[in-house]
Amino acid sequence: MTRAILDAKKAKGLRWDQIAGEIGMAPVWTATACLGEASATEEIAQKITAVLDLGDDVADALQECPLKGQWMDKTIPSDPLLYRFYEILSVFGPGVKQCIHEEFGDGIMSAIDFTIDVEREQHPKGDRVKIVMNGKFLPYVRW
Amino acid sequence: MTRAILDAKKAKGLRWDQIAGEIGMAPVWTATACLGEASATEEIAQKITAVLDLGDDVADALQECPLKGQWMDKTIPSDPLLYRFYEILSVFGPGVKQCIHEEFGDGIMSAIDFTIDVEREQHPKGDRVKIVMNGKFLPYVRW
Amino acid sequence: MTRAILDAKKAKGLRWDQIAGEIGMAPVWTATACLGEASATEEIAQKITAVLDLGDDVADALQECPLKGQWMDKTIPSDPLLYRFYEILSVFGPGVKQCIHEEFGDGIMSAIDFTIDVEREQHPKGDRVKIVMNGKFLPYVRW
Amino acid sequence: MTRAILDAKKAKGLRWDQIAGEIGMAPVWTATACLGEASATEEIAQKITAVLDLGDDVADALQECPLKGQWMDKTIPSDPLLYRFYEILSVFGPGVKQCIHEEFGDGIMSAIDFTIDVEREQHPKGDRVKIVMNGKFLPYVRW
Amino acid sequence: MTRAILDAKKAKGLRWDQIAGEIGMAPVWTATACLGEASATEEIAQKITAVLDLGDDVADALQECPLKGQWMDKTIPSDPLLYRFYEILSVFGPGVKQCIHEEFGDGIMSAIDFTIDVEREQHPKGDRVKIVMNGKFLPYVRW
Amino acid sequence: MTRAILDAKKAKGLRWDQIAGEIGMAPVWTATACLGEASATEEIAQKITAVLDLGDDVADALQECPLKGQWMDKTIPSDPLLYRFYEILSVFGPGVKQCIHEEFGDGIMSAIDFTIDVEREQHPKGDRVKIVMNGKFLPYVRW
Amino acid sequence: MTRAILDAKKAKGLRWDQIAGEIGMAPVWTATACLGEASATEEIAQKITAVLDLGDDVADALQECPLKGQWMDKTIPSDPLLYRFYEILSVFGPGVKQCIHEEFGDGIMSAIDFTIDVEREQHPKGDRVKIVMNGKFLPYVRW
Amino acid sequence: MTRAILDAKKAKGLRWDQIAGEIGMAPVWTATACLGEASATEEIAQKITAVLDLGDDVADALQECPLKGQWMDKTIPSDPLLYRFYEILSVFGPGVKQCIHEEFGDGIMSAIDFTIDVEREQHPKGDRVKIVMNGKFLPYVRW
Amino acid sequence: MTRAILDAKKAKGLRWDQIAGEIGMAPVWTATACLGEASATEEIAQKITAVLDLGDDVADALQECPLKGQWMDKTIPSDPLLYRFYEILSVFGPGVKQCIHEEFGDGIMSAIDFTIDVEREQHPKGDRVKIVMNGKFLPYVRW
Amino acid sequence: MTRAILDAKKAKGLRWDQIAGEIGMAPVWTATACLGEASATEEIAQKITAVLDLGDDVADALQECPLKGQWMDKTIPSDPLLYRFYEILSVFGPGVKQCIHEEFGDGIMSAIDFTIDVEREQHPKGDRVKIVMNGKFLPYVRW
Structure with missing residues (x-):
């Protein structure tokens, strides 16, 4: 899901605050949800996929309750x-x-x-x- | 140093924002310095010890560059x-x-x-x- | 503080549920506060020290906001x-x-x-x- | 196995408590077994696969004694x-x-x-x- | 407690299996209890302190439910x-x-x-x- | 190798003690070798593959000196x-x-x-x- | 990206200081950027791909802000x-x-x-x- | 040793580069030796204690081969x-x-x-x- | 590279000391280089691939400076x-x-x-x- | 024990190989035993304490079976x-x-x-x- 969203975002040349403006949410939340660390309502998920021309499988995935914090492979982040x-x-x-x-x-x-x-x-x-x-x-x- | 400051603060019934107001600094910074995670200038150190009726050894200690972050004995804080x-x-x-x-x-x-x-x-x-x-x-x- | 409470509790032969009954709280909460993992209100702290014949310094200590979870010296408990x-x-x-x-x-x-x-x-x-x-x-x- | 079960569950629009009701078990246990953290008896495994229209390989897998707790890749869960x-x-x-x-x-x-x-x-x-x-x-x- | 027991044991020149024989328990269990990793009944605690000529405070300590496994300061034992x-x-x-x-x-x-x-x-x-x-x-x- | 052995074992409906009986070894050792945590002699390896109808590559693999203990991905096992x-x-x-x-x-x-x-x-x-x-x-x- | 750059660099027989000389940057920085631990400006990215005869996807990747320090899979480097x-x-x-x-x-x-x-x-x-x-x-x- | 040196240094109002100048060594090395992470020759140890008016026990301690790196209580420094x-x-x-x-x-x-x-x-x-x-x-x- | 070398070594029935004898190096060093923990000179790399009938890509890989110690996935080896x-x-x-x-x-x-x-x-x-x-x-x- | 031995050794100006020569053992073993990582027989313990003019409590301590490897406070030594x-x-x-x-x-x-x-x-x-x-x-x- 995240892969598809990031590719579509790049292809369309959109920034997070632009997507956030389109769907009426805050930029950090929007990025967080698209990175799979937060879940969207059905309505918001539909809006996100509409802005990015993505399908229902992405909209479904955006609504799931993710296992959060998995990206951090060390207990202290190296970045x-x-x-x-x-x-x-x-x-x-x-x-x-x-x-x-x-x-x-x-x-x-x-x-x-x-x-x-x-x-x-x-x-x-x-x-x-x-x-x-x-x-x-x-x-x-x-x- | 921290022990002496916390005892004097309690005995005088002062809050961090009151001490901070007296010395012209922000409350979080004031607490951070008194907990030994930041260093004060000589002037600020004198003001802190004046407010709390503490001696020159505390004022000296407040000016040292501490080894920071030692309080956290685990990599993920338990509190x-x-x-x-x-x-x-x-x-x-x-x-x-x-x-x-x-x-x-x-x-x-x-x-x-x-x-x-x-x-x-x-x-x-x-x-x-x-x-x-x-x-x-x-x-x-x-x- | 915890040491003083455990000694007084033993000397008086009281159980946690008896102390809890005296002060009108639940046994697990009472034990948790006396072990320094929760803070009491002034009123409850006074009751606890009254039941155990302990002084004001214990009552004060019971009201402080502790740095919680420090007892666990490994990330996975060995007990x-x-x-x-x-x-x-x-x-x-x-x-x-x-x-x-x-x-x-x-x-x-x-x-x-x-x-x-x-x-x-x-x-x-x-x-x-x-x-x-x-x-x-x-x-x-x-x- | 877990993948197949989750997909079938989603396709049929079933909740864990509905599956649990069908097979006469508790919802948490049912989810735990389907996530591969508990093993089912042959009878229960048959019921689960019957409810979800899944094959014998899933029923077999549900009966195996899993190596439990493998999902937690850090000692302290990030979720x-x-x-x-x-x-x-x-x-x-x-x-x-x-x-x-x-x-x-x-x-x-x-x-x-x-x-x-x-x-x-x-x-x-x-x-x-x-x-x-x-x-x-x-x-x-x-x- | 453990210190007192080990000193008395050495002074009397007793082995764990001899103490165990005196109190009617197994040697490993006896050593485990005396090292503070298991708790004794009142009767057994009295027998142990009788064999070693130790006082009631040791007998009391032997009956407490210890926080077990604390000796191992690393997750993998170095011994x-x-x-x-x-x-x-x-x-x-x-x-x-x-x-x-x-x-x-x-x-x-x-x-x-x-x-x-x-x-x-x-x-x-x-x-x-x-x-x-x-x-x-x-x-x-x-x- | 382990995958092939476990599949053949399941297909033939054999237990570890049955395989062990056929090859004249103990069940725990037999399972340990088949799981890749111990090495077999050429003779034993041949017997194991004969019982399970497996080829020479499995017999070869059974004789190698494995890098042991790799299964345990955490220092404290979660199972x-x-x-x-x-x-x-x-x-x-x-x-x-x-x-x-x-x-x-x-x-x-x-x-x-x-x-x-x-x-x-x-x-x-x-x-x-x-x-x-x-x-x-x-x-x-x-x- | 890193794979493509290293292959091209090897095929052309170039050293980091030679590439760095061509693009007007320092060797360590050039290597760091090509290993994905630093991001390039568009202009520098174009120069790097020009020197190595690589495409726009590499130039794009060189400009992204990487999640840094991921190469170090242990907290203390083994090399x-x-x-x-x-x-x-x-x-x-x-x-x-x-x-x-x-x-x-x-x-x-x-x-x-x-x-x-x-x-x-x-x-x-x-x-x-x-x-x-x-x-x-x-x-x-x-x- | 380190405690004595730091106290004497403070009492005399000396900086590391001043001490280093007196003994003919570099400032970082001088600080490192005085902090117990490097060992001095007898001659240098005598010079350091002469500058700071300290005794032979400090001079002896400065010459020992220390167990280095013990100050860092976590694998990743928090300072x-x-x-x-x-x-x-x-x-x-x-x-x-x-x-x-x-x-x-x-x-x-x-x-x-x-x-x-x-x-x-x-x-x-x-x-x-x-x-x-x-x-x-x-x-x-x-x- | 290591895979190719180990397969060729097995197919030819060679031991490390035999390969080492052929190329004029010590057995432990030879094994270490072939396992990717040391780098060979061009001449030695050519000899190793000649003995094992392997191609230039293996000879190239043998000359690279590896990121050493990566095999040890835990800080304390389990083998x-x-x-x-x-x-x-x-x-x-x-x-x-x-x-x-x-x-x-x-x-x-x-x-x-x-x-x-x-x-x-x-x-x-x-x-x-x-x-x-x-x-x-x-x-x-x-x- | 170790403290007493190291002090006596220093006072007498003895090296490990000299002590080892006196007691008829190897230097590394002698140092290891005196550092508390190995146990001595009664005879050897007597010899060590005789060389160093130390008492029976040291001789006793040298014969105990120590909990080994405790000196290493991190899993990877910093020295x-x-x-x-x-x-x-x-x-x-x-x-x-x-x-x-x-x-x-x-x-x-x-x-x-x-x-x-x-x-x-x-x-x-x-x-x-x-x-x-x-x-x-x-x-x-x-x-």
Whole structure:
């Protein structure tokens, strides 16, 4: 499925944000679903395959619940861009944990009821990547 | 050092954002430095120890360049809050990589020329944690 | 903290379900909090230390947000009782995943908005351990 | 075998609980056997292939004793739904161990003489996944 | 506890099979319990401490349910004697699995309802170690 | 080679102990050799292929010295039957080591000059698997 | 892509420094790009394929942003030449870290805004390999 | 030893390049020896302790052959500065290997007959770290 | 390449020491090169292919600088014969290190300027394997 | 024990080969026993402690059967001298395996009925380390 989508995307010269605009979703989510790490509704799957002129088998595959995270063949990603997120966790994770607990109490930021977006921020010394994560705070149940 | 700071912070009943406000820095950075994952300038170190009534040895320690990331004794963090960041990398990493490359070309978001902030977002169905990462885009050199 | 609680518990000859009964919580949660894998509210912490005749430092410690899961020094637990849960995941996990997705769609069973209880089930051929997990279903957001 | 079963299941539009109802077994067990993590008796294997219009080679394969747990290519599963079971072990395992030992003495809950079922629990704030594990308690022999 | 037992054992010049003879148990089990990998009943614990002139704290400790397998700091044991058991699993495991399944069906040999004994077998070309494992066969439940 | 042998074995409806009886070897060894974890002499290889009506290429392959232990793709086996042997090492290994050293001195039980057999032991509460290992004791040389 | 380039390079009898000279880039970078660990601009990709008489699909592939570091299937490289770089990090890393921090303060040498070159240094007792790394110093932001 | 040296160095306000200048060695080597990753000759050890006013036990310790590389408690270093060297190996290693083999034939750059130096390179857009490695080429023997 | 060589070797009924005799090299080196872990000169490659009646593509492949050590898919080899070398390192390594340092000072035995030979030593109680390693001592440079 | 022996050895200015000469054993074995990786007979233990003027507790400790290989805290040793033995296994292991099997058949070189010696070999281009391993060949039993 991913192969077919990437080929069609290249043949048509489309970017992820263009496809996302056509189907009314965010670019990161759209790429994530097309890479097989998220599942689409039937309606969205139809839209994606319509934009890319692909068949029903791709639309079906887009709706399946994938076994996620299989791409990472090592526990620490070797790709420099992806590694930086691991490093951020490694260096800033404890500070972030302190601040979240102090503000919200014991619990977590959900990675399911969650969105993530990437933006370009213009800057005279070189543009910056801005990543906004937004997840529901889930407090631990005490029972 | 971290032990002394955490004890003084508790005794004084201060939160990270209060200490951060006193010294003019961001809460996540302040917590990160006090946990020994970042180094302070001499001026900031003096301010932190002034707020907490701590001595020069703490101020010295705050200025050292630490061996970072030592707290994580396993390659995958076991703490649920911290694990979610690993999961986000695992599920959304490839999509984020596609979008960054499409927008900026080959390179990375710096984790050094980088800030990270945590905010509370009010929401009727339960408040949300908003995390904003902001790092300079560094293009790969071709030489 | 855990050491003090276990010693007091032994000295008083109390079981976890007795302590749990006194404080109005479930036995597994009570044991989990006393082992430092969950945090208590101030009220519950006071009750626990009252039952065990322990001081305010223990009550304070019970309210902190712990770095969870640190007890497991290997990625696969060596203790036979604990390993069985890993084996259940290994053998029955894929079947459980299929059934949850078929019933609920793409998402997860929360391990935060979650309770777990242990019961004895009488059986002529040998009593059985019954474990009931109950977690909110969290559907993946599509944005 | 698994491929053939999943294709036939999809072509016929059957759910696991429907197949399970036809053959008189539980849905999780049925899915587990069809995914190659459990073996069927000859009678059950015939029923499964009858429901799905599949041949004797599938019925044969369903009766073999598989090398179990091979699907998990990392020691910690990357899929978020499956990971939650690892996290439950990591956070609640020690408390569960305490409660089982206090109630039953030294031994384990069998993962062989064992059943596991998944149910939907209606809830106004969002339905919940209820998982019931039921395993014979096996006391350690002292000899 | 283990330290105290080993010191007393050495001071009295006792072997494991002598202690085992005194308390009416098998040598391997006796050593296993004294090394903290198995728990004793109150009666056996009293006998062990009586033989070794040790106090009630040791008798108490002998009755606790230990977190088992903690001695092995690597996943593959480095000690040559212990490694050989890993090698036997590695080389002969698949053949043993075939023979057990063919004789008993799908299931396992229990490691809980289980005994293990070590014997010396006289042999002209050099004596041999004979190890007899005896575990209940547990068939997988199909439900 | 293994594929051809397993297919021929199934087609002829033979068990490992039947093949072993025909060629005058033990069942576990026979299965081990046919699974490619042990090498046969030319005579035995001929007998095996004669019983199964297989050609000279299989007989040749049976005589090669294999790279052993390759089947185990993780350091800890995920299959429940095979894992139990790892668990036995983990729980009873230290006790067995003590007893062997006390009886034989410093050295090991050979895993090369070694036999392993599986037997069924009738038992009113459920039959038992009896595994007998027999290896030459090899004392460490001091030079 | 890499296969096609290596075959063409061999057929034409070209060395990396010859190709690099033709396209006006450094040999290490040229080899890195052709091995799929760096991406080329369109112009450079055209030059490379022109030198090697290869088609547009290779030129396209050379411009993609690769998932880097995938060649290393173990976390520690087994190849002796490559391992030496790991050993240098292991033995001299802490000293290098001290000297960089003392000279530059807290931060890193960039591995993105970075060049690496290999030279032969003539020496009467045997020629030497000289490797020059040159990366921008990036100071940690304090915010 | 390292503790004593670092304390004396701090008390005297010396930098590594100053100590190195006093003893006539390179800064990286001096730091490496003082951190216990290299051994000094008696003469150099005397000079180092003279500069720092330390005793003979430190001079003795500086001359011992250390068990090297013990500081790195994970196989992949978590410190961002040190990790960059691992990343360089991961991304540029294969290209460097190609160029060394093409220039020198089969063999390695020695990490023993080896020097490494760190320099600051002034640059208008931000100074750069220049690292020069220089190791004897060792060709593989064919015998 | 390895496949072709092993097949030709088998078809001709040659042993490694016979091939080695024909080409004037040592048997272990010859086997190592043919298994793709060492590279041959053009002259030796021609001789090997002449002895085995193989073509120029094999002779070319024999001259390439291989990515060495790839055969070992786990960090600890599972094959019993190969594992013994790991065990020797594990048990006797520290003693060997002490003796080499005491005799030669700080440095290593080269594994590049290195030969290794295997011999049979007749012995009345069973023949012995004698392995002779011979590597240049390389002293650490102090600079 | 090891600490006491190393201190006494240093105070007396003895080398391993001198101690070995006094007690009539080989230097590598003597160092191995004193480092706690081998056990001595009572007679040898007495001799070692006599040479070093140490007490009975050291003599007792020298006779115990140690848990071997514990020094190696990573599966791959980080020390360059010790790593070279791992590298030799990695590069030359398969060739050695071929030659041993061809000469001796299926089996192993014992690491128990085994000696290892280190010698200096004078050489005009730099002295060489010669290591001679000598282990009994153990053929696999077929039963």
